[in-house]
Amino acid sequence: MKDIKICCAGFGGQGTLSMGKILAYAGMLEGKEVTWSPSYGPEMRGGTANCHVVISDTPVGSPVVTENASCVIAMNQPSLDKFAEVLADDGALVVNADLATYNGEKEVRLLSVPANTLATKEFGGTRLANIVLLGAVVYATNCVSVDFVDSAFEHVFSGAKSKFVPDNKKAFALGYDFAKSL
Amino acid sequence: MAKYLMKGNEAIGKAAIEAGCKYFFGYPITPQSEVPEYLSSELPKVGGVFVQAESEVAAINMVYGAAAAGARVLTSSSSPGIALKQEGIGYLTNASLPAVIVNMMRGGPGLGTIQPGQADYNMTVKGGSNGDYRNIVMAPASVQEAVDMMMEAFDLADYYRIPVMVMSDGLIGQMMEPVSFDYKPCKELPPKDWALTGMGEGKKHMVENLVMDADECEAWNHDHFKVYNAIEAAEQDWEDFMMEDAEYAFTSYGTSARIAKTAIGILREKGYKVGMIRPKKLWPFPIKAFELHDAKIKKYLDVEMSMGQMVGDVALACGDASKIEFYGRVGGNIPTVDEFVAFGEKVMGGDK
Amino acid sequence: MSIIFKKTRALTDLKMHYCPGCAHGIVHRLVAEVLEEMDEDKNTIIAVPVGCAVFANKYFNFDSIQSAHGRAPATATGIKRVHPDKLVMTYQGDGDLASIGTAEIVHAAARGEKITTIFINNGIYGMTGGQMAPTTLPGMKATTAKAGRDPQINGNPIRMSEMLSTLDGPAYIERVSVSTPAQVTKAKMAIRKALEMQKAGLGFTMVEVVSSCPTNWGVTPVKAMEFIREKMIPYYPLGVYKDVTAEEGK
Numbered sequence: 071m072k073d074i075k076i077c078c079a080g081f082g083g084q085g086t087l088s089m090g091k092i093l094a095y096a097g098m099l100e101g102k103e104v105t106w107s108p109s110y111g112p113e114m115r116g117g118t119a120n121c122h123v124v125i126s127d128t129p130v131g132s133p134v135v136t137e138n139a140s141c142v143i144a145m146n147q148p149s150l151d152k153f154a155e156v157l158a159d160d161g162a163l164v165v166n167a168d169l170a171t172y173n174g175e176k177e178v179r180l181l182s183v184p185a186n187t188l189a190t191k192e193f194g195g196t197r198l199a200n201i202v203l204l205g206a207v208v209y210a211t212n213c214v215s216v217d218f219v220d221s222a223f224e225h226v227f228s229g230a231k232s233k234f235v236p237d238n239k240k241a242f243a244l245g246y247d248f249a250k251s252l
Numbered sequence: 253m254a255k256y257l258m259k260g261n262e263a264i265g266k267a268a269i270e271a272g273c274k275y276f277f278g279y280p281i282t283p284q285s286e287v288p289e290y291l292s293s294e295l296p297k298v299g300g301v302f303v304q305a306e307s308e309v310a311a312i313n314m315v316y317g318a319a320a321a322g323a324r325v326l327t328s329s330s331s332p333g334i335a336l337k338q339e340g341i342g343y344l345t346n347a348s349l350p351a352v353i354v355n356m357m358r359g360g361p362g363l364g365t366i367q368p369g370q371a372d373y374n375m376t377v378k379g380g381s382n383g384d385y386r387n388i389v390m391a392p393a394s395v396q397e398a399v400d401m402m403m404e405a406f407d408l409a410d411y412y413r414i415p416v417m418v419m420s421d422g423l424i425g426q427m428m429e430p431v432s433f434d435y436k437p438c439k440e441l442p443p444k445d446w447a448l449t450g451m452g453e454g455k456k457h458m459v460e461n462l463v464m465d466a467d468e469c470e471a472w473n474h475d476h477f478k479v480y481n482a483i484e485a486a487e488q489d490w491e492d493f494m495m496e497d498a499e500y501a502f503t504s505y506g507t508s509a510r511i512a513k514t515a516i517g518i519l520r521e522k523g524y525k526v527g528m529i530r531p532k533k534l535w536p537f538p539i540k541a542f543e544l545h546d547a548k549i550k551k552y553l554d555v556e557m558s559m560g561q562m563v564g565d566v567a568l569a570c571g572d573a574s575k576i577e578f579y580g581r582v583g584g585n586i587p588t589v590d591e592f593v594a595f596g597e598k599v600m601g602g603d604k
Numbered sequence: 605m606s607i608i609f610k611k612t613r614a615l616t617d618l619k620m621h622y623c624p625g626c627a628h629g630i631v632h633r634l635v636a637e638v639l640e641e642m643d644e645d646k647n648t649i650i651a652v653p654v655g656c657a658v659f660a661n662k663y664f665n666f667d668s669i670q671s672a673h674g675r676a677p678a679t680a681t682g683i684k685r686v687h688p689d690k691l692v693m694t695y696q697g698d699g700d701l702a703s704i705g706t707a708e709i710v711h712a713a714a715r716g717e718k719i720t721t722i723f724i725n726n727g728i729y730g731m732t733g734g735q736m737a738p739t740t741l742p743g744m745k746a747t748t749a750k751a752g753r754d755p756q757i758n759g760n761p762i763r764m765s766e767m768l769s770t771l772d773g774p775a776y777i778e779r780v781s782v783s784t785p786a787q788v789t790k791a792k793m794a795i796r797k798a799l800e801m802q803k804a805g806l807g808f809t810m811v812e813v814v815s816s817c818p819t820n821w822g823v824t825p826v827k828a829m830e831f832i833r834e835k836m837i838p839y840y841p842l843g844v845y846k847d848v849t850a851e852e853g854k
Binding site: 305309340453457461 | 648665687
């Protein structure tokens, strides 16, 4: 398997970093080499937040995804404008259609997912929009198998937080199925 | 063995606890603050003590006290904070006290930036405190290696009675990778029969730092250098990466070395016979690696997140500064794989 | 024949290097006698300073460490946290405690670190040769304030006992002197009280000793003792500045 390099970007508070963490966790459970690296600093307080996830069969060299990304996830317009260029020619661009529109000149494999709308309809709020997008990412890249995403939820939300698992799984399936229908 | 997906900073804290460290004294600074944050909640669970000191200066002097008292003790910081700790590092070294000091480097100089850097090589490897001295300096390139090196660091510190620096950078501190923890002592450790424990019915112990007599002070220096010589003989450590048939060798450590690995993979696909000598300890510097490979290496490609602070040691190790080409990024910028590939092609110039 | 006086076992037999008329010797002996009387000398670890008392570790006959300049309270913190069952002390001069180590003493006190600090205040830098100290009195001559300390130029002295007693961490702070036999007796009682309160785990304790430096003051030992009484004590009044056991009684 070629390295799968993913760049997640959004506003602070949109769950960008935790979306990447679920992905890395699922990759680890599947027995793959994974890295998750955040941009850190003042942007964690309401500015842009982004993280890079690399999933591979061999030890990961550079954990930083600044070129040839297999997938770019843009949770909002500024992130899309900034990171679309990182995408590889055969990469998948996953966009939160409620907050961003791709107007780039380059032809890309575009998955426009109205994650806020889908999340609000199902859960009455946008809190799980990141996980809806994650479903689309996994469908588009096949970077980890769905079973391992489900067990990643169980590991990340353990103990008192286990009550969050069913909704996360549901949100993930929502995004996955939506992407499949595109 | 159980694997955890952990941030480098937290994994370092856990590794310290697994290695039997129960004392941490430190001060917050980006990008290492997760180390004190993690240990503030985890150390009390194992009967340990966490103190947020009033300054880096106080923290390293608390380390000095705890080390003198016979404990395994840790402090951590990032570049400007490590600069502040230099006085105490010199005192620890002079008093032959074991301690582990983590530096999650950021760009400098001065307040610099909070983004990753590798520009503390000179301060740490050459010595940022006064006087003639050495510290063991370990340079992990992954979260797992940071964990393993932390555990080894405590053993080396106790074995040689010397401060050990674990020098990484903000990227490895902040990133998450799967890690497992398996502490097995790497040395048979001598008893700390010199520690301050209250003399009881035994002899009085003194931890001293001032030697008024010049000859006596000179003798102290020579005694320390006997230890340094033993360390240089026994503890050089490096990774040979694709060096079997290499005619060109990258030299790099830590984060820039892992980026170089990806670049080397691409250059190999293009047909270049290129590998890397990656020092895992920066002091003692792995001179033996160069003795092993130098005859067949046409050029060294030194890549760092500094202006070339390691180049001098590569030159001393290979004996020919003209064989070294350098490429670096600074100020918190992380070099890209493409930059290293382009640098490699420029240096090797189609020599496949 | 009965023994009515003997040297305390908590001091070594080494000849002290202090100048004639310097009070370090008196205070060393008081600390050592109190520890022996409490039978705690073998259970004590002391952090000594940079300054004239840098070699105090050689004179005290119990475990000791030479600290970096001003950092003894931090070093003692490290020791006490590892050995909470030992008595841990610092012994510091005015440059060490009130100038270069101000942050360390303030925060050790604020944390209520269970250590005992003996603070020797003689208003001058001794070891380096008579430079201005943070506690040098206005008008007092120093090699870095040759015309005498001018607060407009050199700033004002610091009263450490008063300052530290405003914090919640200290359990006991007293300023004493050793310029008369009666003061020496009182100083010994203060040191005992501070160490007993440390032993009881009540918090940070400090005894400030208004002391002499005939060599750098440029006077005879006798005149130095007079100077303490006539000039130093009016600026640095003796007394108890903090005592949590007395506060409980109120």
